Amino acid sequence: MISLEDQIRDALRSEAGRLREVSPLRLLPAPGRLGPVTAPRRARRPWTWLAPVTAAVLVIALAIALVIVRTERNGPVVPARPQSPAPATFPRYYVALEHLNNDGNAARLMAGDSVTGKTLAAFNAPAGASFEGTTPAGAADDRTFVVAATLSQRKPPYPPWATDGPRAWYLLRLAPGSARPVSMTKLAIQSSAADLPVTQTALSADGRYLAVASGDAGTLREDLRVYSVATGQLVHAWTMVNAGAFSYKTLSHLSWVNGDEAVAFNLMWGLSSHQEVRKVAVSAGGTDLLAASRVVWSQSVPAPPHGVITASTPQLCGLATLTADGQAIVCWKSVVSAGNAVPPMVWVAYPLSSPAQPRVIARIPPPLTKLTSVTGASGTPAVYVSAHEVIGFSFVVSRGDTGPLTIHKFIASGGAIRQLGTGTIASMNAVW
Amino acid sequence: VDDTDTQSADTAADGVQRQVTALYQAHALSLARLALLMLGDRAEAQDVVQDAFLGLYRRWGALASADAAPGYLRASVLNGCRTALKRRSRPAVYAGSQEHLESAEALAIHTEEQRAVLAAVRRLPARQREALVLRYYLDMTEDQAAQTMRVSRGAVKSATSRAVAAVGRMLKEGS
Numbered sequence: 001m002i003s004l005e006d007q008i009r010d011a012l013r014s015e016a017g018r019l020r021e022v023s024p025l026r027l028l029p030a031p032g033r034l035g036p037v038t039a040p041r042r043a044r045r046p047w048t049w050l051a052p053v054t055a056a057v058l059v060i061a062l063a064i065a066l067v068i069v070r071t072e073r074n075g076p077v078v079p080a081r082p083q084s085p086a087p088a089t090f091p092r093y094y095v096a097l098e099h100l101n102n103d104g105n106a107a108r109l110m111a112g113d114s115v116t117g118k119t120l121a122a123f124n125a126p127a128g129a130s131f132e133g134t135t136p137a138g139a140a141d142d143r144t145f146v147v148a149a150t151l152s153q154r155k156p157p158y159p160p161w162a163t164d165g166p167r168a169w170y171l172l173r174l175a176p177g178s179a180r181p182v183s184m185t186k187l188a189i190q191s192s193a194a195d196l197p198v199t200q201t202a203l204s205a206d207g208r209y210l211a212v213a214s215g216d217a218g219t220l221r222e223d224l225r226v227y228s229v230a231t232g233q234l235v236h237a238w239t240m241v242n243a244g245a246f247s248y249k250t251l252s253h254l255s256w257v258n259g260d261e262a263v264a265f266n267l268m269w270g271l272s273s274h275q276e277v278r279k280v281a282v283s284a285g286g287t288d289l290l291a292a293s294r295v296v297w298s299q300s301v302p303a304p305p306h307g308v309i310t311a312s313t314p315q316l317c318g319l320a321t322l323t324a325d326g327q328a329i330v331c332w333k334s335v336v337s338a339g340n341a342v343p344p345m346v347w348v349a350y351p352l353s354s355p356a357q358p359r360v361i362a363r364i365p366p367p368l369t370k371l372t373s374v375t376g377a378s379g380t381p382a383v384y385v386s387a388h389e390v391i392g393f394s395f396v397v398s399r400g401d402t403g404p405l406t407i408h409k410f411i412a413s414g415g416a417i418r419q420l421g422t423g424t425i426a427s428m429n430a431v432w
Numbered sequence: 433v434d435d436t437d438t439q440s441a442d443t444a445a446d447g448v449q450r451q452v453t454a455l456y457q458a459h460a461l462s463l464a465r466l467a468l469l470m471l472g473d474r475a476e477a478q479d480v481v482q483d484a485f486l487g488l489y490r491r492w493g494a495l496a497s498a499d500a501a502p503g504y505l506r507a508s509v510l511n512g513c514r515t516a517l518k519r520r521s522r523p524a525v526y527a528g529s530q531e532h533l534e535s536a537e538a539l540a541i542h543t544e545e546q547r548a549v550l551a552a553v554r555r556l557p558a559r560q561r562e563a564l565v566l567r568y569y570l571d572m573t574e575d576q577a578a579q580t581m582r583v584s585r586g587a588v589k590s591a592t593s594r595a596v597a598a599v600g601r602m603l604k605e606g607s
Contacts, residue, residue, distance in 0.1 A: 004596055004599065004600050004603075005568060005596060007545065007546075007549050008549055008553065008564060008568050008596065008599060009568040009569070010546060010549075011545075011546040011547075011549035011550050011553070012469055012550075012553070012564070012565060012568055012569040013569065014543075014546050015468070015469060015546070015550050016465035016466075016468060016469055016569060017465075018468075019461065019464055019465050019468050019474065019477070020461075021461070022460045022461050022464045022478055022481065023478055023482075025452070025453055025456040025460070025482070025485055179545070180543070180545070188461060188462055188465070190458070206571075207571075208571045228571075229571070230569060230570050230571045231462040231465075231466075231570065232461075232462055233458070233459060233462050233502070234458065285499075
C-alpha cells in the first residue's frame with residue numbers, strides 16, 4: 001500500500017510538472033544607466049523619523065527576546081545528518097531495457113520482479129526517442145530508479161566526438177502491491193544537444209540527487225554533474241580536461257558516499273595501467289574535477305611483457321566502487337590460470353584503512369562466470385554496494401545474447417557468500 | 433562623471449544582467465513550479481518569480497557571492513508567495529481560480545487519486561501547505577525546511593504532521 005506521504009509527493013510532482021515553461025524575464029534597464037526611479041523626496045519635518053525608528057527598535061528587541069525563548073525551549077538547530085544507508089538485501093525488483101538497437105538504446109523498458117518472474121509494467125519509448133539505461137538509488141534500494149531517454153537518434157557512422165543529447169530523465173518508482181504499482185514522472189533536468197554523451201549515473205540513497213558522468217574522447221573532456229531530482233536544478237558541475245589521448249582518463253563507476261555527502265568515481269588511465277578512486281564532496285567549490293576531488297585509493301600495474309597475460313600478471317580492478325560508508329573499495333578480478341577458457345572471477349574488498357591487505361569477499365562459482373554489465377549509454381553495473389562491505393549482486397548467465405536469461409542471486413558479506421535463488425527474465429539485455 | 437566611469441558602469445550593469453538572465457534560464461522554471469504549488473495560480477506564480485529575479489537584479493551588489501543567488505531566489509519566491517496569500521481576501525484561495533478553468537488539462541495529466549490529493553493540499557492553511565511542499569516536493573529535511581520557513585524544527589514537524597493528517601482526513605471524507 002502506497003503511503004499517504006508518497007501520494008502527496010507524487011501529486012505535488014505531477015502538479016509541478018504541469019508547468020513546462022515560464023515567460024521571458026522582464027528586467028528593468030540597468031540601475032547603473034538610469035537615475036533613481038523613486039518619487040522625489042518631500043521636505044521632512046524635524047524629528048518625524050524618531051517615531052518609526054523607536055517602533056523598529058522595540059520590534060527588534062521583542063523579536064530577539066522571542067528567538068532567545070524559542071531557542072532555549074527547542075534547543076539549537078542541529079545540522080542535517082546524512083541518512084545511514086539501508087541494510088543490504090538482494091534487490092528483488094529490477095528495471096531492464098528490452099529490444100536494444102545498435103546504439104545500445106532500447107525502445108521498451110520493463111519493471112519486473114525477479115522472484116516471481118512477473119512483469120510489473122512496461123513502457124514504450126516516446127516517438128523518436130529511445131531509453132538509454134536506468135540507475136537505481138544507492139544502498140540496495142530496488143524501488144526507485146532514474147531512467148534516461150535520448151530524444152534523438154545518432155546516425156551512423158557514430159563519430160566518437162558526436163554529442164548525443166538532448167535527453168529526458170524520468171523518475172520511476174515501484175510500489176508493488178499498491179493501487180499504482182509503477183509511476184514514472186518526467187524530471188525537470190534541462191538537457192541540450194551540446195551535452196556530452198552520458199557514461200554513468202548514480203542516484204543517491206535517499207533519491208534526492210542524481211550524479212551524471214559524461215565524457216567524450218573527441219573533446220578530451222569528462223564532466224561530472226549533480227542534479228536535484230526534485231527540482232531538476234543543476235547543483236554542481238565539475239569538468240576534467242584530458243591533456244591527450246595517451247593520458248586519457250575515463251571517469252566511471254559513480255557511487256554516493258555517506259548518504260548524499262559525496263560522490264565517488266573511478267578514473268582509469270587510457271593505457272589501463274593505473275586507476276584511482278576519487279571522492280568529491282557535493283559542497284566542494286570550483287569547477288575543476290581533479291582539484292575538487294581527492295584520491296582515496298589507487299592502483300598501478302606494469303604492462304605484461306609482450307602483452308601476454310598469465311596467472312601471475314597483476315591486474316587492475318574492474319568496477320572499482322567505493323562503498324556507501326566510504327570504508328572500502330569493492331571490485332572484481334579475473335583469476336587467470338592454465339586450462340581456464342573463461343577465467344573465474346572473485347570479488348575483492350580493499351579496506352581503506354589497510355589497502356595492502358585486500359580480502360576476497362566472494363568467488364563466483366563456476367560455471368557462472370559471465371557477469372552482465374550494463375548495456376547502454378548510462379547506468380550502473382549489476383552490483384549493489386552498500387555499507388559495511390556488504391554487497392548484493394546478480395550473475396546473469398545467458399544462452400546467446402538474446403532470449404531468456406537466468407539470474408543467479410547471491411549476497412556476500414564478510415567473506416561468506418550465500419545463494420538466494422534463481423530467477424528467469426525473458427528477452428532482456430540488461431539487468432539491475 | 434566622465435565617459436570612462438559611465439562605460440564601466442554600463443559594462444558592470446551588462447554583466448549583472450547577463451548573470452541574472454543565466455540564473456533565470458537555470459532556475460525560473462523550478463521556482464515557478466514551487467510558487468505554483470504554493471499559490472495554485474500559474475500567472476500569479478510567474479509574477480512572484482519575476483519579482484524575485486527583479487529583486488535579485490536590483491540587489492545584486494548586496495549578495496555575498498553569486499553562489500548565494502539560488503538560495504536568495506528561493507527565499508524570495510517563498511516570501512512573495514506568503515505575501516500573495518496574505519493579500520487574498522478569501523481563505524478558500526483556490527475556489528474559482530484560473531486553475532479550475534484549466535481543469536481539462538489537469539484531468540488529462542493527473543490521476544483521480546492525484547487530483548483528490550491536490551484538492552486536499554489546496555485547502556490546507558498556507559503554513560501547513562508550505563511545510564508539505566518543502567518536505568515532499570523539494571525533499572528538504574526538517575532542519576532545512578525549518579531554516580527556510582524561519583521556524584523551529586519542531587514547528588515544521590508539527591505543521592507537516594498536521595497537514596498529512598488533514599489531507600488523509602479530507603481524502604477519507606471525499607471517498
